[in-house]
Amino acid sequence: MSLTETDRMIIEPRIAELVRERAGVPALSGEDGAMAADGARVMDEVVAQAVASSEGGKRLRALLTLAAFDSLDGDAVLRQAMVDLACGIEVFQTAALVHDDIIDDSDLRRGKPSAHRALEQAVGSRSIGNGLGLMLGDILATASVDIVHQAVRDLPSGGDLVAAFLEMHREVEVGQVLDLAVETSPLDDPEKLAQASLNVFRWKTASYTTIAPLRFAMLAVGMPADQAREHAMAIGLPLGLAFQLADDLLDVIGVSAATGKPIGGDIREGKRTVLLADALAAAGDAQRDELLAIFTSSQRNQTQVDRVIALFDETGAIERSRERIAALWAQSRQAIGRLALHDEAEDRLLAACRDFIPESLR
Amino acid sequence: MSLTETDRMIIEPRIAELVRERAGVPALSGEDGAMAADGARVMDEVVAQAVASSEGGKRLRALLTLAAFDSLDGDAVLRQAMVDLACGIEVFQTAALVHDDIIDDSDLRRGKPSAHRALEQAVGSRSIGNGLGLMLGDILATASVDIVHQAVRDLPSGGDLVAAFLEMHREVEVGQVLDLAVETSPLDDPEKLAQASLNVFRWKTASYTTIAPLRFAMLAVGMPADQAREHAMAIGLPLGLAFQLADDLLDVIGVSAATGKPIGGDIREGKRTVLLADALAAAGDAQRDELLAIFTSSQRNQTQVDRVIALFDETGAIERSRERIAALWAQSRQAIGRLALHDEAEDRLLAACRDFIPESLR
Structure with missing residues (x-):
């Protein structure tokens, strides 16, 4: 095993x-614990x-x-x-x-x-x-x-760990606020949309998915707090962004079994993703108008979902996401290298990090 | 001052x-803190x-x-x-x-x-x-x-204080669950209703209003954890129950300025209170039918609110709440006495506790 x-x-x-x-x-003795x-x-x-x-x-x-x-x-x-x-x-x-x-x-x-x-x-x-x-x-x-x-x-590092854990809570809560804010953003500036989406990924996802687990381990082994934060961020931020980009991409390129969600679910919900931003940025006028019409309408049917997936492909947005993921994964791997672990230890950490990104996208 | x-x-x-x-x-240095x-x-x-x-x-x-x-x-x-x-x-x-x-x-x-x-x-x-x-x-x-x-x-007691603070969080969360549960209870068993309401008071209100503040102070001055819990409970539980009973009573006997809420607001909302339970328990058949009809209807107008207040008075429920509050306050005072503080210290603690209950109800 x-x-x-x-x-x-x-x-x-x-x-x-x-x-x-x-x-x-809570375990309470006597009458004050009684409950109707x-x-x-x-x-x-x-x-x-x-x-x-x-x-x-x-x-x-x-x-x-x-x-x-x-x-x-x-x-x-x-x-x-x-x-x-x-x-x-x-x-x-x-x-x-x-x-x-x-x-x-x-x-x-x-x-x-x-x-x-x-x-x-x-x-x-x-x-x-x-x-x-x-x-x-x-x-x-x-x-x-x-x-x-x-x-x-x-x-010994217990106090720092609890403080870091509470900071993680707060970051995810901020991320959820940012996620709600993205839904109020107009779609007329694709670059801004991409940045806003990556921002949500950093706060709402990378924070607790990859950065915090690494930081906690580093604090627990006695790494100084500044270094722990730096290394955890250097490895965890690109890894967490790649994780979320891969999740959004799988929603579109259809390895439905891997996510447990129906293909195109994000598009159906009108979710504002990096894929959409990349597609809008690269789209010709006709393609852009079509995307805007579909995404600003109150709901989307299967034909429209399929059409959006085709447009994501035609505009190169899917390929762009693949490139983004590969580049982020390379960044994360380099940062792991900077920990200068012995081979066996590095392999173990690499293996755990690899699990965040499907093999076909690494 | x-x-x-x-x-x-x-x-x-x-x-x-x-x-x-x-x-x-969270204060973050560099790019990872940037936000769209x-x-x-x-x-x-x-x-x-x-x-x-x-x-x-x-x-x-x-x-x-x-x-x-x-x-x-x-x-x-x-x-x-x-x-x-x-x-x-x-x-x-x-x-x-x-x-x-x-x-x-x-x-x-x-x-x-x-x-x-x-x-x-x-x-x-x-x-x-x-x-x-x-x-x-x-x-x-x-x-x-x-x-x-x-x-x-x-x-020195920092770890115990954080643990006690988290326990307080949990108790209030449990109290909110119990409060929601009371709304699903039938009105046919007044004694059960009174017990359920007092239960909500204990978890949702007394927990963080009176018990926890006392317990935190006791832990901070180095009192052993068991004793701190015991004393805080002995003083704080009756005080917290009296505080909430007084709040509910003021809603009915009309010192509206004291609570900032309109008189009879709880009745208008159909809230299941100890007052209602005491009224149902002491009511004659006609009074009980009237109360049940008013409280099981989907909303209540001003005439009905006034009628309920009159019934709370006629059935002796208001007087019963006054008695409950006075008895609980006496219990709390006795428990303060058991701390065996010197006079000035006892006066200071008594004064802070007194503020939870309007003078006319002590």
Whole structure:
């Protein structure tokens, strides 16, 4: 079994355990812990949903955390703390996704009903389901900090790790704000649109997907905070951008099984992506008018989705995304090289990073 | 100037400062901090709203924290840390209120537009305004933990304080779930309804209003964790319950200026309160049928609100709430006595606790 597989088998049950411990009622002794029956029943639904929403992730972030820790010769004594820290990132992701799905009013997540929809079904009320979903996101966000705070409490770098974890929370929250802001941007300046989209990727995705896992591992092995931030950014920022660009590209070039989403879903939703920006920038007048007409309309049918994919191809936007991804991956690899790890360690870290980008796009 | 007034003048600008530092973009050097213009503009709106939403609170929780710390002879060297910790509780309250207002779809808060409504107006879109409001709540919740984590980082009890602060977060989140659950309860068992309402008060209100401020002060002065929890609970639980009962009672007996809400607002919304439960428990058959008819209808007009207030009076529910509040206040005072403080210290703590309950109801 590979190290990755072993780690995955440790992480998965540990996430469920940590969430279950922290999603419910705090353990209180005596009468002040008592809870009225109807309340306890609804609380049980929320805890069950917390566990259900936590299932099914690819755990790339947790695996990167552990691979980076091992590559940097992290002390075996600290590894359990690192496992919990890694799980804390995954729990934070679930919290963010639960709120994301409320904001986008998404019905599905990872092929199952989204948390607020599932809770709506459990209690039989849309408004109460939405409210419980919002609280579930809050509960999971609090749990993620609590997991990390407890995991690193006795480490020398514990204080820095908690501070870095909170900074990560904030960056993703800022990223979500920027993502909402992009939807208010006009489409008349493709270069600005591309920059705004890459900005969202940096804050909303790269922050917690690649930069933070690397930074946490570096802090945990005792790297000075400035260096940790610098290396984590140098490796993680291009890697995280490439990860999100690849995700958007797969939505269009159709390896649907890899993302679990229907092909062209982003286009159907009218999402403003780097692909769209690149297509607009390279388009002839007729192509541009066609793209603008399709993207400014209130909805898009399958014929229009197919036409947009063809235009993304004709304008060279798809090829441009491939080039962007390859260049970013090369940047990330170079930055890994600058860590000057011994071969085996470098291989382990490279392997964990490679998993963020499909082989055909590296 | 009283100690309370002095503290208030310290707390108010410090909250604005702490929020402004943490609501915006994390200070990042170089290119990775750059942000597209439209994004920066929306982010500025969010930061401005974070500061605006933080204004106008009574600061009872922060003042109790500081009064308890002083009463327990807290070390003057630690007082700045305690001020920031106290501000952290207020910032957490704002975070919770922002999410509360989304859940209840409230237009107003403290006489101004609620955060999600204000953001809706700023960006000209209801769905984006709601999304930004949700994120603002998340940003403030993260900020509150960050404020506390940084404030107590060098204190001997720092780890326990952060853990207690996160536990407080969780309790309030559980309380919000219970509050939503109460709305799904049938009205046919008044005793159950009273218990469920008191339960909500314990988790959603007493937790962070009275129990946590006392507990934080006790931990900060070095009281063993078990004792701190016990004393904080013994004083804070009855005090917090009395505070919320008084708030609900004022809604009915009409000292509207004290709460800033229109008289009878809870009744108009059909809120399930201890007053309603006590009225149903003591009502004759005709009175009960009338109450049930009014509360199970989809809305209530002014005549019905007035009639409910009359029924709350006739059934003795108002008097029962007065008795409940007086008994709880007596319990809280006794528990303060068990701290065996010297007179001046006890007076200071008593004064801070008294502020939670209007004089006419103590």
